[in-house]
Amino acid sequence: MTTIKDVAQRAGxxxxxxxxxxxxxxxxxxxxxxxxxxxxxxxxxxxxxxxxGLVSGKTSTIGLLIPDVANPFFADVARGIEDAAIAxxxxxxxxxxxxxxxxxxxxxxxxxxxxxDGVIIAGSRSGEExxxxxxxxxxxxxxxxxxxxxxxxxxxxxxxxxxLATSHLINIGCRRIVHISGxxxxxxxxxxxLGFEGVISENRARYEGLRGELIQGDFRYEGGHEIGLSLxxxxxxxxxxxxxxxxxxxxxxxxxxxxxxxxxxxxxIVGYDNIALSEYSFPSLTTIAQPGYAMGRSAxxxxxxxxxxGRNHHSEQQEFEPKLILRGSTARKQQAxx
Amino acid sequence: MTTIKDVAQRAGxxxxxxxxxxxxxxxxxxxxxxxxxxxxxxxxxxxxxxxxGLVSGKTSTIGLLIPDVANPFFADVARGIEDAAIAxxxxxxxxxxxxxxxxxxxxxxxxxxxxxDGVIIAGSRSGEExxxxxxxxxxxxxxxxxxxxxxxxxxxxxxxxxxLATSHLINIGCRRIVHISGxxxxxxxxxxxLGFEGVISENRARYEGLRGELIQGDFRYEGGHEIGLSLxxxxxxxxxxxxxxxxxxxxxxxxxxxxxxxxxxxxxIVGYDNIALSEYSFPSLTTIAQPGYAMGRSAxxxxxxxxxxGRNHHSEQQEFEPKLILRGSTARKQQAxx
DNA sequence: ACTCCATGTGGAAACGTTTCCACGTCTCTT
DNA sequence: AAGAGACGTGGAAACGTTTCCACATGGAGT
Numbered sequence: 001m002t003t004i005k006d007v008a009q010r011a012g013x014x015x016x017x018x019x020x021x022x023x024x025x026x027x028x029x030x031x032x033x034x035x036x037x038x039x040x041x042x043x044x045x046x047x048x049x050x051x052x053g054l055v056s057g058k059t060s061t062i063g064l065l066i067p068d069v070a071n072p073f074f075a076d077v078a079r080g081i082e083d084a085a086i087a088x089x090x091x092x093x094x095x096x097x098x099x100x101x102x103x104x105x106x107x108x109x110x111x112x113x114x115x116x117d118g119v120i121i122a123g124s125r126s127g128e129e130x131x132x133x134x135x136x137x138x139x140x141x142x143x144x145x146x147x148x149x150x151x152x153x154x155x156x157x158x159x160x161x162x163x164l165a166t167s168h169l170i171n172i173g174c175r176r177i178v179h180i181s182g183x184x185x186x187x188x189x190x191x192x193x194l195g196f197e198g199v200i201s202e203n204r205a206r207y208e209g210l211r212g213e214l215i216q217g218d219f220r221y222e223g224g225h226e227i228g229l230s231l232x233x234x235x236x237x238x239x240x241x242x243x244x245x246x247x248x249x250x251x252x253x254x255x256x257x258x259x260x261x262x263x264x265x266x267x268x269i270v271g272y273d274n275i276a277l278s279e280y281s282f283p284s285l286t287t288i289a290q291p292g293y294a295m296g297r298s299a300x301x302x303x304x305x306x307x308x309x310g311r312n313h314h315s316e317q318q319e320f321e322p323k324l325i326l327r328g329s330t331a332r333k334q335q336a337x338x
Numbered sequence: 339m340t341t342i343k344d345v346a347q348r349a350g351x352x353x354x355x356x357x358x359x360x361x362x363x364x365x366x367x368x369x370x371x372x373x374x375x376x377x378x379x380x381x382x383x384x385x386x387x388x389x390x391g392l393v394s395g396k397t398s399t400i401g402l403l404i405p406d407v408a409n410p411f412f413a414d415v416a417r418g419i420e421d422a423a424i425a426x427x428x429x430x431x432x433x434x435x436x437x438x439x440x441x442x443x444x445x446x447x448x449x450x451x452x453x454x455d456g457v458i459i460a461g462s463r464s465g466e467e468x469x470x471x472x473x474x475x476x477x478x479x480x481x482x483x484x485x486x487x488x489x490x491x492x493x494x495x496x497x498x499x500x501x502l503a504t505s506h507l508i509n510i511g512c513r514r515i516v517h518i519s520g521x522x523x524x525x526x527x528x529x530x531x532l533g534f535e536g537v538i539s540e541n542r543a544r545y546e547g548l549r550g551e552l553i554q555g556d557f558r559y560e561g562g563h564e565i566g567l568s569l570x571x572x573x574x575x576x577x578x579x580x581x582x583x584x585x586x587x588x589x590x591x592x593x594x595x596x597x598x599x600x601x602x603x604x605x606x607i608v609g610y611d612n613i614a615l616s617e618y619s620f621p622s623l624t625t626i627a628q629p630g631y632a633m634g635r636s637a638x639x640x641x642x643x644x645x646x647x648g649r650n651h652h653s654e655q656q657e658f659e660p661k662l663i664l665r666g667s668t669a670r671k672q673q674a675x676x
Numbered sequence: 677a678c679t680c681c682a683t684g685t686g687g688a689a690a691c692g693t694t695t696c697c698a699c700g701t702c703t704c705t706t
Numbered sequence: 707a708a709g710a711g712a713c714g715t716g717g718a719a720a721c722g723t724t725t726c727c728a729c730a731t732g733g734a735g736t
Contacts, residue, residue, distance in 0.1 A: 001395075001453075044474065046447060046450050046451040047451060048392075048451065048453060049451045049452045049453075050388050050391050050392045050397065050452070050453055051392055053388050054386075054388045054389055054392060057339075059388065064432070068417065069407055069413050069416050069417050069420070070410070070413045070414055070416075070417045070631075072408070072410065072413075075407050075408045075410070075413045076408055078407050078408075078432065079406065079407050079408045079434060082407070082432055082433075082434050083434065086433075086434075091431055091448060091452065092431065092432045093429055093430065093431055093432070094402070094416065094420055094430045094431070094432040095420075095424075096417060096420050096421070096424075109384060110429060112384050113384040113385060113386065113387045114387045114388070114429065115339075115386060115387075115388055136382065221614065250618050253618070254617075254618065276559065276615070277614070277615050277618060279592075280588050280591070280592065280615060280618070280619045280620075281618045281619065281620065282618075282619065282620020282621070283620070293408075
């Protein structure tokens, strides 16, 4: 490792001068600057960010805590964040919590020990107190929930999304609807469930025989597949399913194909997220769009605003609108009247 | 930030003793140990990895340089690497090069400045000299190519994979076959192309009228879609397409649906990677399996071996076998004889 | 009674930077 | 002619650890 001292020696100046050249601060003479620049190039010198971080207290590093990069939605979020971060000179540490609370806490400890300047947490199942405790003063942006006013967050109105999805199923004539929810504790899953329940109970008077059922899922493809199989093999099978994310919805789609059930005519399916997969499945999946990449970019921007503003806890909320994307999995030949 | 000094003071001992307790090294008395442990808990103390790294020269950090996490194959690789890394106490820095060589170099400079202990590069388009130059002594594992003997690498026999795919298309009766290759410079894309060309030229004598054509792609869905459209609209359209990855293959699938061309009967399609998407598309995609997660785990293991072995450049190669996965996109009613 | 070694502890240097302070020299103003 | 800047430079402290060294104290072996 070549250090600033080597550069100083080679250029025949002091380390102070080299530092000034690197940071373009203070006064440096023309000749000195040239010699330092030359020496840096010759030695292929890169100042150590460790040392720099130690003295400045800033590491230009952020932590990204998500359940799973292999989940396309979070991969999009991650990409959005990393792109925005590197553009501002920040480096991103990747942390996959695998939906486990204890892993979240573990990663947060690691991030603190590495002096991350801030953290973005997406898809956490932990409560706010736990997060508060574990982040302990670390600047923070949450991406899946409406945080309290004192915290920055990027979120969607998941309840509205859940309402859109459920209403749509009712509109096309479904009367026995099942909602496969997300893991317990996930605020987005909770919102979607609320929306579902709300619409079902509001419409029960209007459409007699309308029934809504709830099954707890895990946001994973395999989980959706299994639940789909057991659900579709029962006598009293549903004619509409709203899955809390696309991955599970696609799992159900496969289960339906396996059971020889026609989608959308015998069974209509709505997902959530609008990941690429939902467009290319067969039939293509009606879903609620959630712009992962844009939400990621936005989350980093909020974090940056917080970092810039020093002590005075500049906190902001950014909301994204859920949007119903109509595709094959609910495109019935004849629709029931509204 | 609470420091080791605060802990020492609270426990009434020297920083040396605290350090010994933290690292469980040297002699520490029973009472002193207890008091230090207690003080650490009370202060919620986490030793600074920056300071530690500065003195030890080791940061327990690795860099992960991939083209794009939003590409499901690389997301799998990333997940495999991160899982393996955290299990050994290493932290992963995420770098998306977006297939651009200059971004690779930029990221490598950043990683060096952060004193990453090692780097894993997947899907790079840069030549070995460029990589050598940019990594400059950083322990390194390449994941998509058979490195020279002096370098650790994880790879697949892409040429064999290309041969499998192309032979399969010929076997089911395709005679005008197009290969959509990957971006220029990518070794995996190159291997697949070689395999394609080899099989085509070897079979030209046997099957008269057999034609193979090459089109340069970019490993992206949209690219595949566009190429598919222009290809399928021409009079002289192919009856078989081998795409260098699944993303492009699915793009072509969509293009075929758009043009009203029957898959697999009018057009057979083979992809590469076996990402989740390939199973859920319609028709499902015949492809060459590439186990991203396992390759990621493996890559980290090789890196770890290198890190442990000090100066003596312990380098290993790990090879994975390509496997043909038969699915709907090539399942023709009647197959031509071999 | 002596040395020897295991045990326990702390001071201080080192890691590679940034930054505060001090000390020059030159030029311009009055 | 003298003082006030502006300009240019370097020494050294500081950041939070680890680790080398020195120095105690005690008991066991001769």
